[in-house]
Amino acid sequence: MGTDDADSSTPTGQFSKHTETTAVGAARHLGAGRRMAGWLKAVTWIASLALLSAVIFAGYWFIRLQSNLSTAPLNAGSTPTGTINQATDRMQILILGSDTRDGANAEYGTSDDSTGYGQSDVMMLMDISADNSRVSVISFPRDLLVTIPECTDQKTGEVYPERSGAMINEAMAQAGIGCAVDTVNKLTGLEVDHFMMADFNAVTELSNAVGGVEVCVSDPVYDPDSRLRLPAGNSSVQGEMALAWLRSRHAFEDGGDLGRIKAQQAFLSWLTRKVTGDGTLSDPVKMLRIADVVTRNLTLDEGFASPSALVTVGSRLKNIDVGKVAFVAAPTTQSVIDPNRLDLAQPAASQLFAALRDDVDLTDPTGTESPTPAPTEVPTTPAATETTPAEPVAPIYDKALQPVSVANGSGVPTRYQEIATALIADGFTQLGEAAAVPAEQTVIYYSAEFADVAADVAALFGIPDTQLIASTSVYGVQLNLGADFATGTQYGAATLPPDVVNQTAGDVVCQQVNPFLIDRG
Incomplete structure (x- = not known):
């Protein structure tokens, strides 16, 4: 009995009791360790679930936006000279508005109102500088007569011969968007890198997504053709009224194409100020909502048709000075062969296109990209100060x-x-x-x-x-x-036509209403 008592009091016996006897239970410090391990497992599980949810969310939106996009070939005959880096190179994007009446656009007319691939109701060339410091947007009137080069329909293989004296908005009607791109390349001497084409429905949904766009008119206006009706002064337009603003052909100035272009440019100016001023481009939720709307109604060339490419362009524009976003109309004059059509006005048009090829800042009245550096001072020497510059020698x-x-x-x-x-x-x-x-x-x-x-x-x-x-x-x-x-009298010097810039995105412009469409009732 004595021996048993002695054995039960030894350290070895105590250690055995704590580790092996189930009646006593685990040591207190080991229980705390197990509770800590359970807490860590819960946190790890929650973090993993959050990460997985983020990956699924991002994947869902990428797939959704990608599946929204429609594509078409960039060209219809010409061959691009190379590819560009979408993040760092100068980029030229042709922006087109299609007048197609298919699908959700059927309420604006029947399919007979637009033929083939549809006509380009709006045509603008956006030129983004390599350093993202400026953007030029050049509008081409739909009634401008040009030479449409030979184009091949990339779907059917059908070849359409070159046509002179054709309206520029007909370029894509037969051979597709690539023919419009080739026509602009031929007209300007530039090389378009990408295109974006939207339909009527895109305007209504985008204007709703941003909560409306501010516009301004000099007088109350009613255009029965486009159904534009606004009071004098400022108004916020969205949905059908935003589309009516962009579609109206007769509501502004003298009812011609130039007034329509200026109104479209003003709309884009207000839209630019809105999305850059309210932080839209830095707000992922807003950007996703807008991206979903845009991609559902957008057709792009194959090299541009990805959400990541669109995000890259958006990120390039988010910090740009709105005063350096220049809106320009191609200089035109009444056509000599048809008073209802337009020809390029020379030499102003050639001067503009030459300045664009030379990558000139159109907002700079001197037509230079940057101030000319001051000449480096050369230390004078006695010999230099004693030398008199030679007089020009007259021809003999x-x-x-x-x-x-x-x-x-x-x-x-x-x-x-x-x-x-x-x-x-x-x-x-x-x-x-x-x-x-x-x-x-x-x-x-x-x-x-x-x-x-x-x-x-x-x-x-x-x-x-x-x-x-x-x-x-x-x-x-x-x-x-x-x-x-092609311009000016000094070789290598770009000459800009006077008043080439209609407005910048920083300008707030009220559109002059066509006197015949002032709403007096």
């Missing part, structure tokens, strides 16, 4: 007797007269017009005995010496104008 020949001809290969019909006027003003009065073929680069050809005359002609226009070529095929001097000298 009579300019009025020198045979100078101009071959206009620039593609701009008015260029011969512009250059001839500059030559005559400088004293070269013995002028002729030579036969020309389209050329990319400007070159001056001269016969050997007229090298000094050729040099002076080059200096007059700022043409580099490397573009002077001696030739036995000409007598005297022949200035061959290329597409690189």
Whole structure:
């Protein structure tokens, strides 16, 4: 008995009792450890569930937005020269509004009101600079007469021959959106990277999604054709009234296309200010709602048709200065072959397209991208201060007797007269017009005995010496104008037409109502 008592009091016995005897239970510190392990498991389970939910949510929206998108080929005959980085390169997007009456658009007319792929009711070229500091939006009137290049319907393989004197909004009606892209490329000398085409329904749903867009008219207006009815002053339009604003062809100014374009640009200006001013582009919930609306009613080219690409473009625009979003209308004049149609106004249109090709900031009145750097100061030396600059040496020949001809290969019909006027003003009065073929680069050809005359002609226009070529095929001097000298009288210098920018997104503009559509009742 004594031995049993002694054994039961030993440390070994106590340790055995705590670890093995079920009647006593587990040690207190081991129970706390098990409770902690359970708490950690719960937290881990909740975190995993939250992460899984986020992944499912993101996946759901990606699949939904991706499935919303419709696609079409970028071109209908021309071949792009390369691809761009959508996050860092200069990007040009052709924005089209289709007048198709299919599906949800049936209430705006029957399918007979639009043929083939539908006509482009709105056509704007958005040009985003590489550094995201500015955006230019160029509108093309639907009644503008252009040359539509040969286009191949990418679905059927049917080839449509080149057409001259066709309305620009007909470009996609037969061969698809890619034909509209090729037409704009041919017209401007630019290369469109992507396109976005929306239908009537997109406008109504988008304006609802952003809670309305502010517009302004000078007088009460009622347009029975578009059903636009607004009081004078500011109004918030959405749904059907927003669409009526964009569709109205006669409500503004003199009832022509330019008034319609200005109203469309004003709408986009107000929309730009709204989405950048209320933080929409930084609000995931708002962006998802808008993205869902937009993608359901949007057709894009295959290289642009992904939610990530659209997000990339949106992120590029979210911090832009609204004063650097320039809205421009292609310069036009009444057509010489049809008073109800428009032609490009020259040389203003060529000046605008040349400035765009040169990536000029259209909001800068000087047409320069940035201020010219101040010249570097060179320390003067006694020898330098004593040297008198040489006076220009006058030609040793009579300019009025020198045979100078101009071959206009620039593609701009008015260029011969512009250059001839500059030559005559400088004293070269013995002028002729030579036969020309389209050329990319400007070159001056001269016969050997007229090298000094050729040099002076080059200096007059700022043409580099490397573009002077001696030739036995000409007598005297022949200035061959290329597409690189389509505007102005100084080679390589972009010249902008006056008042080229209608407004910026920072401007608040009230539209002048067509006097015949003022609502007086």
